[in-house]
Amino acid sequence: MKPYAPGEQPPPGKFIKLNTNENPYPPPPEVVSAITAAASGPLNRYPDPMATSFRRAAAEALGLPGPEWVLAGNGSDEILTILVRGFVGEGQSLRLPYPSYILYRTLADIQGASWEQVPFEEGWQLPAAFGQSRDDLRLVLLPNPNSPSGTIVPSQQIKQVADSLDCPLVVDEAYVDFADENCLDLVAENENVLVTRTLSKSYGLAGMRFGFLVAQPQVVAELAKIKDSYNCDTISIAAATAAMHSQDWLAEKVAAMNQTRQRMAGELAKMGFDVVPSHANFVWCTHPTGQHKAIYEYLKASQILIRYMEFPEWGDGLRISVGTDEQIDACLLMIQRFLDQSE
Numbered sequence: 001m002k003p004y005a006p007g008e009q010p011p012p013g014k015f016i017k018l019n020t021n022e023n024p025y026p027p028p029p030e031v032v033s034a035i036t037a038a039a040s041g042p043l044n045r046y047p048d049p050m051a052t053s054f055r056r057a058a059a060e061a062l063g064l065p066g067p068e069w070v071l072a073g074n075g076s077d078e079i080l081t082i083l084v085r086g087f088v089g090e091g092q093s094l095r096l097p098y099p100s101y102i103l104y105r106t107l108a109d110i111q112g113a114s115w116e117q118v119p120f121e122e123g124w125q126l127p128a129a130f131g132q133s134r135d136d137l138r139l140v141l142l143p144n145p146n147s148p149s150g151t152i153v154p155s156q157q158i159k160q161v162a163d164s165l166d167c168p169l170v171v172d173e174a175y176v177d178f179a180d181e182n183c184l185d186l187v188a189e190n191e192n193v194l195v196t197r198t199l200s201k202s203y204g205l206a207g208m209r210f211g212f213l214v215a216q217p218q219v220v221a222e223l224a225k226i227k228d229s230y231n232c233d234t235i236s237i238a239a240a241t242a243a244m245h246s247q248d249w250l251a252e253k254v255a256a257m258n259q260t261r262q263r264m265a266g267e268l269a270k271m272g273f274d275v276v277p278s279h280a281n282f283v284w285c286t287h288p289t290g291q292h293k294a295i296y297e298y299l300k301a302s303q304i305l306i307r308y309m310e311f312p313e314w315g316d317g318l319r320i321s322v323g324t325d326e327q328i329d330a331c332l333l334m335i336q337r338f339l340d341q342s343e
């Protein structure tokens with residue numbers, strides 16, 4: 001099978017890193033203290049298999065009825081693995097929109113299952129075909145906000161998709177903290193709506209590996225049967241619990257990053273880029289010159305890493321993560337320099 005290729009992770013310090021949608025800010029100080037405290041605790045003991053402290057904190061922060069609506073995972077990628085493993089067997093299939101998060105295809109391949117890509121329509125609209133049921137279809141996955149576009153499908157429309165399918169719909173909300181709406185309310189209404197979240201992006205904890213699922217308690221209980229017994233370690237559980245208690249920090253950082261995103265989008269548009277309006281911590285842009293790969297390489301040579309993405313039968317472009325204002329200024333300057341030189 002074809003491997004999934006994650007974004008480049010060079011040794012720290014060498015690059016301005018705007019390629020994998022990490023938070024440019026370090027996590028809240030309370031999280032660092034929790035990690036230090038956990039590291040001097042009883043690491044000779046196994047962790048709490050269900051990450052109870054985290055589930056309580058997440059339920060409280062998100063206004064869920066209780067911790068039994070939450071399943072913790074070693075990154076939301078692990079949650080996605082558990083979901084595909086749980087719902088999609090050999091010879092069955094899952095569905096994803098295109099272009100979107102292609103890890104889902106790898107997860108299907110691992111199962112000996114097939115995948116069906118439904119292309120977004122003009123303007124990143126979800127076509128009606130996305131909600132059509134089919135006999136062998138066992139799971140539908142929708143990143144919302146989507147990557148690489150940063151666009152969002154309104155929850156009202158997602159409700160209709162979920163109602164018309166007869167298999168579960170996973171709404172991958174990795175970037176939802178940067179958006180104005182989410183699908184948590186749909187989970188209580190429909191057993192088939194499963195929401196995944198991560199602490200890697202908005203909480204600044206990509207290095208810690210923590211994500212979770214929000215689903216009805218009977219769904220969580222079934223999926224818990226197929227996870228590794230100790231899928232989250234003591235230190236990451238402590239970090240993630242403290243992170244869920246840091247909602248003020250989150251609101252502050254999200255506001256700052258969204259402001260930087262707006263500024264970056266405006267500046268890119270002035271340079272002639274077509275910039276898709278984003279509800280996430282990155283923007284997707286294309287330039288009429290089509291010189292996306294050359295821009296990526298020029299920036300890389302100047303120690304600035306952005307993401308060049310090519311989607312067969314669709315096209316290519318650049319995905320630039322929101323960094324600090326200084327990082328974005330450096331990035332914009334080099335792009336301007338490239339465009340000036342290539343005139």
Ligand SMILES: *Cc1c(COP(=O)(O)O)cnc(C)c1O
Pocket residue numbers: 074075076077078101143147172174197198199200206209210211
């Ligand atoms: C980053 C990302 C994830 C993975 O998050 P982790 O919790 O770091 O595993 C999942 N889905 C999408 C769409 C992402 O962009």
